[in-house]
Amino acid sequence: MLELTMAAVSAADTGVTAGMTMADAPSEPGAVLRVGRDASVCRLVTPEDWLFVSRAHLEFSCGPDGTWQVVWLRGSQAEPSAEVRLTVGEYAQTIAYGGSVVLPRGGAGEVIIQDRTEPRSVNVGFYHEV
DSSP states (O other), X not given: OEEEEEEEEOGGGTTSOOOEEEEEEOSOTTOEEXXXXXXXXXXXXXXXXXXXXXXXXXXXXXXXXXXXXXXXXXXXXXXXXXXXXXXXXXXXXXXXXXXXXXXXXXXXXXXXXXXSXXXXXXXXXXXXXX
């Protein structure tokens, strides 16, 4: 099972515990969880006016062997207005626009969507339960 928690944080929220939303899916081949502004395709939905996040921005998908990966889906713009990075413990990695990263099996971490123009971010914590 993959469990996700999401918090949308702006400069006004600094030092405040943000409201968290959660989603999960079993580690079965083909399972998908999406993060973005469009509630019709995403399980975790960001504020609609946060245009640095695409309609469908991140896709967490389970492969045939039960391994999860996260993909930064390409949006309608040639250049993104956000940066995406993955952190697992002390390890940090930038995810390329349109790129993907395999999540550690049985691990936990965070994927952060950072606005390039304002101090706002979407923080998506993950926990892969085996």
